[in-house]
Amino acid sequence: xxxxxxxxxxxxxxxxxxxxxxxxxxxxxxxxxxxxxxxxxxxxxxxxxxxxxxxxxxxxxxxxxxxxxxxxxxxxxxxxxxxxxxxxxxxxxxxxxxxxxxxxxxxxxxxxxxxxxxxxxxxxxxxxxxxxxxxxxxxxxxxxxxxxxxxxxxxxxxxxxxxxxxxxxxxxxxxxxxxxxxxxxxxxxxxxxxxxxxxxxxxxxxxxxxxxxxxxxxxxxxxxxxxxxxxxxxxxxxxxxxxxxxxxxxx
Amino acid sequence: xxxxxxxxxxxxxxxxxxxxxxxxxxxxxxxxxxxxxxxxxxxxxxxxxxxxxxxxxxxxxxxxxxxxxxxxxxxxxxxxxxxxxxxxxxxxxxxxxxxxxxxxxxxxxxxxxxxxxxxxxxxxxxxxxxxxxxxxxxxxxxxxxxxxxxxxxxxxxxxxxxxxxxxxxxxxxxxxxxxxxxxxxxxxxxxxxxxxxxxxxxxxxxxxxxxxxxxxxxxxxxxxxxxxxxxxxxxxxxxxxxxxxxxxxxxxxxxxxxxxxxxxxxxxxxxxxxxxxxxxxxxxxxxxxxxxxxxxxxxxxxxxxxxxxxxxxxxxxxxxxxxxxxxxxxxxxxxxxxxxxxxxxxxxxxxxxxxxxxxxxxxxxxxxxxxxxxxxxxxxxxxxxxxxxxxxxxxxxxxxxxxxxxxxxxxxxxxxxxxxxxxxxxxxxxxxxxxxxxxx
Numbered sequence: 001x002x003x004x005x006x007x008x009x010x011x012x013x014x015x016x017x018x019x020x021x022x023x024x025x026x027x028x029x030x031x032x033x034x035x036x037x038x039x040x041x042x043x044x045x046x047x048x049x050x051x052x053x054x055x056x057x058x059x060x061x062x063x064x065x066x067x068x069x070x071x072x073x074x075x076x077x078x079x080x081x082x083x084x085x086x087x088x089x090x091x092x093x094x095x096x097x098x099x100x101x102x103x104x105x106x107x108x109x110x111x112x113x114x115x116x117x118x119x120x121x122x123x124x125x126x127x128x129x130x131x132x133x134x135x136x137x138x139x140x141x142x143x144x145x146x147x148x149x150x151x152x153x154x155x156x157x158x159x160x161x162x163x164x165x166x167x168x169x170x171x172x173x174x175x176x177x178x179x180x181x182x183x184x185x186x187x188x189x190x191x192x193x194x195x196x197x198x199x200x201x202x203x204x205x206x207x208x209x210x211x212x213x214x215x216x217x218x219x220x221x222x223x224x225x226x227x228x229x230x231x232x233x234x235x236x237x238x239x240x241x242x243x244x245x246x247x248x249x250x251x
Numbered sequence: 252x253x254x255x256x257x258x259x260x261x262x263x264x265x266x267x268x269x270x271x272x273x274x275x276x277x278x279x280x281x282x283x284x285x286x287x288x289x290x291x292x293x294x295x296x297x298x299x300x301x302x303x304x305x306x307x308x309x310x311x312x313x314x315x316x317x318x319x320x321x322x323x324x325x326x327x328x329x330x331x332x333x334x335x336x337x338x339x340x341x342x343x344x345x346x347x348x349x350x351x352x353x354x355x356x357x358x359x360x361x362x363x364x365x366x367x368x369x370x371x372x373x374x375x376x377x378x379x380x381x382x383x384x385x386x387x388x389x390x391x392x393x394x395x396x397x398x399x400x401x402x403x404x405x406x407x408x409x410x411x412x413x414x415x416x417x418x419x420x421x422x423x424x425x426x427x428x429x430x431x432x433x434x435x436x437x438x439x440x441x442x443x444x445x446x447x448x449x450x451x452x453x454x455x456x457x458x459x460x461x462x463x464x465x466x467x468x469x470x471x472x473x474x475x476x477x478x479x480x481x482x483x484x485x486x487x488x489x490x491x492x493x494x495x496x497x498x499x500x501x502x503x504x505x506x507x508x509x510x511x512x513x514x515x516x517x518x519x520x521x522x523x524x525x526x527x528x529x530x531x532x533x534x535x536x537x538x539x540x541x542x543x544x545x546x547x548x549x550x551x552x553x554x555x556x557x558x559x560x561x562x563x564x565x566x567x568x569x570x571x572x573x574x575x576x577x578x579x580x581x582x583x584x585x586x587x588x589x590x591x592x593x594x595x596x597x598x599x600x601x602x603x604x605x606x607x608x609x610x611x612x613x614x615x616x617x618x619x620x621x622x623x624x625x626x627x628x629x630x631x632x633x634x635x636x637x638x639x640x641x642x643x644x645x646x647x648x649x650x651x652x653x654x655x656x657x658x659x660x661x662x663x664x665x666x667x668x669x670x671x672x673x674x675x676x677x678x679x680x681x682x683x684x685x686x687x688x689x690x691x
Contacts, residue, residue, distance in 0.1 A: 048642050049641070049642070050638055050642075051634070051638070071641070071646070071647070072638060072641040072642050073641045073642075073643075073644050073645055073646045073647070073650075075642075076641070076642055076643055076644035077644045082642055084639070084642075087639070088633075088635050088636050088638075088639040090636045090639065090640070090654070090657065091657065091661060092654075092656075092657025092658060092659075092660045092661045092664075093640075093653055093654070093657045098640070098643075098653075101645055101649070101653070102640075102643035102644050102645055103644075105643075105644040105645055105646070105649075106644045109644070141657075142639075158643065162643065162644070
């Protein structure tokens with residue numbers, strides 16, 4: 001589903017990703033862990049098409065399509081979803097009409113009929129239970145005045161409504177208390193199917209208590225230096241990152 | 252500063268002799284006519300006119316021209332703004348009996364609407380008293396055009412404790428075949444103690460008629476009265492519009508004003524509000540939306556002369572093409588106006604490199620126990636918000652459109668007449684549809 005080969009990316013002439021390789025197949029959950037500044041968020045941004053990143057070498061293919069050539073909205077319509085580390089507040093844009101517009105753009109692209117207001121509302125009410133979100137947040141402008149936890153739940157709600165094939169969660173767990181973490185993780189677990197895949201970028205192991213990954217990768221200085229199963233995450237929790245960094249320097 | 256000779260001034264002075272049936276008495280007219288005879292128009296050396304060139308007005312010499320035949324659809328579209336309102340239509344300054352609602356259909360007790368030219372005796376004196384005691388200064392030459400030469404307008408009077416359910420919807424349509432058409436309507440509004448009213452004023456000019464409009468509004472709200480006053484300008488690109496509005500707000504009275512400058516080549520809207528008793532409030536809202544070479548200038552002057560009054564101003568500009576916006580707002584808090592709460596906010600969105608805005612929010616505070624804040628911003632669309640929308644499948648053009656509409660909606664959502672809110676949002680959306688495109 002996602003195939004990244006030797007990806008090299010720089011920001012303001014400074015290399016951040018230095019030859020990253022990653023293969024994600026349908027039905028899999030991948031966790032990408034790593035210390036601050038290792039390039040985790042850059043990877044999420046490049047995959048979602050944010051401006052300000054220069055791809056110097058390598059490739060990224062999604063469902064066989066050249067991802068790096070696609071506009072951000074096309075990536076989304078093709079079933080990619082990025083849950084933002086810092087969701088943006090958009091004053092004046094109503095949360096419900098925003099979501100309805102987004103969903104209908106995606107549906108149009110898939111050749112499906114657009115949902116009218118009534119069908120959309122019944123869909124969204126169902127998905128809101130999934131993330132235990134208060135209904136009045138739907139009437140408010142997108143993320144405006146939301147607490148940190150509410151913003152993250154709103155991200156998961158959008159994910160549930162758009163029903164992506166590949167979801168990238170960029171430090172969705174940061175700043176969440178344990179209840180919010182449980183709700184966010186519960187949302188992911190319920191959305192998981194053999195047809196879709198998740199890439200979970202996180203600094204801490206604790207989210208992985210709730211979402212069990214198939215693979216754990218350690219990103220350091222722009223490269224994946226070690227891959228393993230969920231046991232690797234526990235080892236990182238216990239021993240930190242330093243032993244790995246030293247190991248990789250020896251190699 | 253003087254700009255002594257110009258076509259427009261000459262033309263105005265000829266009009267003193269060639270026209271008749273002026274609205275006001277000699278006592279009101281003659282000082283204004285002397286001012287007009289002096290022919291002193293402001294130039295850009297005057298601080299108040301620094302950002303706005305009057306050339307398009309002063310170079311023109313309006314002609315006598317019969318009104319073009321009006322398209323009925325054009326009129327019914329304008330009426331859509333307030334279908335439940337009592338509609339009064341002026342075409343080139345003349346009351347149109349044909350298109351206006353029957354005055355007899357308006358049976359709100361305590362509300363009377365009279366054409367200025369029909370005012371006599373005590374009623375005329377009442378209207379002229381409001382004019383004479385207005386906030387507009389003697390050197391405001393445009394109000395003298397209204398007072399000296401006006402031949403049309405309304406006196407709207409609500410008796411004490413009366414609350415009119417029906418919004419008054421005044422539509423000014425200016426149209427001409429070839430020559431420039433000129434109108435200078437005057438509205439005088441008096442709300443007695445604890446009375447309430449909504450007024451919607453709309454200015455329109457169809458096709459490419461060249462138009463000069465110089466309206467003036469004199470509003471007096473007595474103690475505890477409440478007025479919602481909306482001005483919607485959707486004139487064509489050949490229209491020059493210079494408007495003055497004076498509002499006196501009595502003790503515990505409430506004045507809410509919305510201005511939407513969505514058309515014209517040049518609009519200058521001057522709104523001067525003063526509190527004449529304690530505990531009063533003024534809420535001023537507005538959006539100016541410019542494209543091509545439009546020049547849209549909003550000036551507000553708020554005089555806090557009494558304690559415990561609040562004013563809240565929020566104006567937003569959206570400027571595209573080579574258009575230019577001006578917001579010049581002065582809040583004056585006098586020495587004894589303690590416990591004043593004065594807020595002023597002006598935000599501008601520039602959609603093109605050549606668009607420009609001059610924002611000049613000003614606070615002058617002479618009291619020491621007050622809560623005042625003001626601020627102005629000029630910026631582009633938030634690139635993070637744009638990306639966020641795109642990352643959810645919305646293309647860049649639609650995302651820009653959504654954010655620009657939302658920028659205006661922060662003001663328009665406060666419009667207190669549902670049909671009018673829909674109408675204004677629709678007008679803004681239509682204009683934005685045409686001008687918002689991905690920046691290359």
